[in-house]
Amino acid sequence: MTNNPSISYEQAGVSIDANDIMVERISRSVSATYGPRVLGLENGFAGLFRLDYDEKLFKKNYKSPVLVACTDGVGTKVLIAQEMNRLETIGQDLVAMNVNDMLVQGAEPLFFLDYVGINKLDPEVMAAIVESIAKGCRMADCALIGGETAEMPDIYDKKGEYDLAGFAVGVVERRRIITGKTVQKGDIVLGLASSGIHSNGYTLVRHILFKQHSFKVTDRIDELDGAVLGDVLLEPTKIYVRSIVSLLSGYKRKQIVHGMAHITGGGLVGNIPRVLPADCDAVLKKDSWPVPPIFRFLQKLGPVEEAEMFRVFNMGIGYVLIVAPDFAGAVKEKLEKTGQTVYDIGVIAAGKKTVVLK
Numbered sequence: 001m002t003n004n005p006s007i008s009y010e011q012a013g014v015s016i017d018a019n020d021i022m023v024e025r026i027s028r029s030v031s032a033t034y035g036p037r038v039l040g041l042e043n044g045f046a047g048l049f050r051l052d053y054d055e056k057l058f059k060k061n062y063k064s065p066v067l068v069a070c071t072d073g074v075g076t077k078v079l080i081a082q083e084m085n086r087l088e089t090i091g092q093d094l095v096a097m098n099v100n101d102m103l104v105q106g107a108e109p110l111f112f113l114d115y116v117g118i119n120k121l122d123p124e125v126m127a128a129i130v131e132s133i134a135k136g137c138r139m140a141d142c143a144l145i146g147g148e149t150a151e152m153p154d155i156y157d158k159k160g161e162y163d164l165a166g167f168a169v170g171v172v173e174r175r176r177i178i179t180g181k182t183v184q185k186g187d188i189v190l191g192l193a194s195s196g197i198h199s200n201g202y203t204l205v206r207h208i209l210f211k212q213h214s215f216k217v218t219d220r221i222d223e224l225d226g227a228v229l230g231d232v233l234l235e236p237t238k239i240y241v242r243s244i245v246s247l248l249s250g251y252k253r254k255q256i257v258h259g260m261a262h263i264t265g266g267g268l269v270g271n272i273p274r275v276l277p278a279d280c281d282a283v284l285k286k287d288s289w290p291v292p293p294i295f296r297f298l299q300k301l302g303p304v305e306e307a308e309m310f311r312v313f314n315m316g317i318g319y320v321l322i323v324a325p326d327f328a329g330a331v332k333e334k335l336e337k338t339g340q341t342v343y344d345i346g347v348i349a350a351g352k353k354t355v356v357l358k
Contacts, residue, residue: 029127029134033144037110047145049111051171064174068107072097073165076202080233082160083217087125089236090164091132092139093199096237098168099140100262100319103244104275106178107170109142115165116149119156129164140241142168176248180259180275180322187258187348188328189272189282191289192243193341194318196235200265201312205233208302223297232294240319243338247331256331259322263314269355270311272320281351282322285358289343291316310357322348 039048052061074093081090099109114133116126126149137144156162197205209215217230224232248257259275272282295316299309309315323331332342
């Protein structure tokens, strides 16, 4: 047995002190997401959240509550954020990918947890990431009640390398769950505009732009109105929570929204069928909404077949509602009042649970 000098955790690559500094830095951002249902627990090992409460000012009681849970990441979009050294938007992407999914079932987001695996824990970098996650949580009206930061230089071996995962829990009254079972022929398909690529398809994006064509993230692109390429690629995923929750809360008796879909990986053709009955198709009019320039730019550069574009990307529609025809106009108006850009993109017809693009 050799008489070697002692070694510390920090010498092996993990700094406990840096983690303590980071926790102190993010505490204000995290607590800013708290509402009356969060129970403060200093130095706790888990977050505490009340589902029901009886205070007169904040009364929120459920008759038959069903919890809804989601987990997701942002894929290889993080590589572009790392190359741009941009940390202020990636957290919104992380929150959006989770809370938009649970919205589809008609759920209200309650709380969020994050996981960050990173090469080297830099308190300023981590604070910026968590602050962007907290910002997304505030936009989604959910509390950031916990998380985990894992400093793992043996796995993330490049300086500045990290990955993100998010976990969200929401609630919906059992009788208000939206499954798509009530979708029927004649229903109208409304599409909410996306803010760009959102957080899917970035492996193909990076292959086309940086492997095939050697663009740089700092390049200004004429076809994108002279915008910096990295800025366009990092446009954060839109969070639809307030608009959808507000809409659904206005129809407490009638369920005029028969189905919804968050348009993520698989695009319109892959996600809408998930909420269609076996005997229905969604017939979409491709010219009924403007396709953002970034998609046409990628399609031309690839080149990528149009069918593949619609199978990989949202093509400008980030969220879809299938509504009763008599209420379509009112739903569109209500959503527009909350700041959404809404398009009448199609109709439900007899078919075999597919999307037909016309």
